[in-house]
Amino acid sequence: xxxxxxxxxxxxxxxxxxxxxxxxxxxxxxxxxxxxxxxxxxxxxxxxxxxxxxxxxxxxxxxxxxxxxxxxxxxxxxxxxxxxxxxxxxxxxxxxxxxxxxxxxxxxxxxxxxxxxxxxxxxxxxxxxxxxxxxxxxxxxxxxxxxxxxxxxxxxxxxxxxxxxxxxxxxxxxxxxxxxxxxxxxxxxxxxxxxxxxxxxxxxxxxxxxxxxxxxxxxxxxxxxxxxxxxxxxxxxxxxxxxxxxxxxxxxxxxxxxxxxxxxxxxxxxxxxxxxxxxxxxxxxxxxxxxxxxxxxxxxxxxxxxxxxxxxxxxxxxxxxxxxxxxxxxxxxxxxxxxxx
Numbered sequence: 001x002x003x004x005x006x007x008x009x010x011x012x013x014x015x016x017x018x019x020x021x022x023x024x025x026x027x028x029x030x031x032x033x034x035x036x037x038x039x040x041x042x043x044x045x046x047x048x049x050x051x052x053x054x055x056x057x058x059x060x061x062x063x064x065x066x067x068x069x070x071x072x073x074x075x076x077x078x079x080x081x082x083x084x085x086x087x088x089x090x091x092x093x094x095x096x097x098x099x100x101x102x103x104x105x106x107x108x109x110x111x112x113x114x115x116x117x118x119x120x121x122x123x124x125x126x127x128x129x130x131x132x133x134x135x136x137x138x139x140x141x142x143x144x145x146x147x148x149x150x151x152x153x154x155x156x157x158x159x160x161x162x163x164x165x166x167x168x169x170x171x172x173x174x175x176x177x178x179x180x181x182x183x184x185x186x187x188x189x190x191x192x193x194x195x196x197x198x199x200x201x202x203x204x205x206x207x208x209x210x211x212x213x214x215x216x217x218x219x220x221x222x223x224x225x226x227x228x229x230x231x232x233x234x235x236x237x238x239x240x241x242x243x244x245x246x247x248x249x250x251x252x253x254x255x256x257x258x259x260x261x262x263x264x265x266x267x268x269x270x271x272x273x274x275x276x277x278x279x280x281x282x283x284x285x286x287x288x289x290x291x292x293x294x295x296x297x298x299x300x301x302x303x304x305x306x307x308x309x310x311x312x313x314x315x316x317x318x319x320x321x322x323x324x325x326x327x328x329x330x331x332x333x334x335x336x337x338x339x340x341x
């Protein structure tokens with residue numbers, strides 16, 4: 001109000017007092033050295049002070065404490081999904097322990113739109129940009145259930161893009177991790193091999209996004225539509241019966257994912273749990289334009305016996321990237337007669 005009134009009054013006074021009909025000539029102003037120095041130096045000092053005050057707050061928001069727990073969040077039209085990279089858990093709700101710094105790494109598929117991850121109760125918000133990774137961090141100091149919104153208009157169901165974040169005691173969080181990890185590596189059941197809509201694949205179970213797995217690990221070679229367009233002439237075309245190394249049965253696709261194809265660029269995927277391999281197999285089968293062969297109880301029994309899928313499958317230990325690179329270099333430099341590590 002002070003600026004509005006001041007500027008408006010000054011404008012009216014100048015328009016009336018110095019209108020052309022009153023004064024056709026004016027005296028030449030040669031300048032005022034000290035006045036010009038004053039109105040240059042003082043605003044410069046003021047703006048510089050404001051910059052450092054603002055940068056201090058900006059630095060607080062961007063400097064993540066070293067002990068932060070990472071939660072990877074993916075926004076897509078119109079839902080949030082949460083991944084815990086340390087233990088390989090996916091969830092439709094965000095669960096964090098109290099008094100623990102949390103770094104939220106945010107991304108969206110390259111073909112999606114911009115979202116904005118917003119937890120009003122914690123006053124944190126950050127844009128989620130397709131194909132890029134952004135982040136924010138916070139530390140919850142009270143337990144409870146809090147709403148997660150998208151605060152960037154992202155399409156017709158923007159208002160339904162909701163999720164919940166639960167802040168729980170440390171011990172309860174550890175129990176939740178153990179329970180969720182147990183779901184991921186539980187013994188494989190026959191019904192999951194024959195039914196792509198099995199409840200364990202869904203949000204109430206392990207919450208596997210088979211399409212996302214395919215786009216992440218397979219589409220670069222086999223193409224988005226499974227026609228081998230990523231590596232023409234080298235990647236197999238899943239749309240025809242001739243494009244399968246073994247067969248389009250779930251059990252045979254599982255073997256390919258578990259072992260790869262020697263002599264080709266098709267590698268194995270030990271990072272995928274048995275349930276993720278089965279979910280991926282179901283998704284790959286849908287590219288076939290003819291009816292896919294059904295898996296029998298004998299097929300399932302043979303697969304279970306071959307890979308021990310009737311037992312809990314522990315996650316594969318992850319190597320730090322520097323250790324993995326060291327082992328790779330040592331393997332490349334080893335004499336050809338030496339046994340492979």
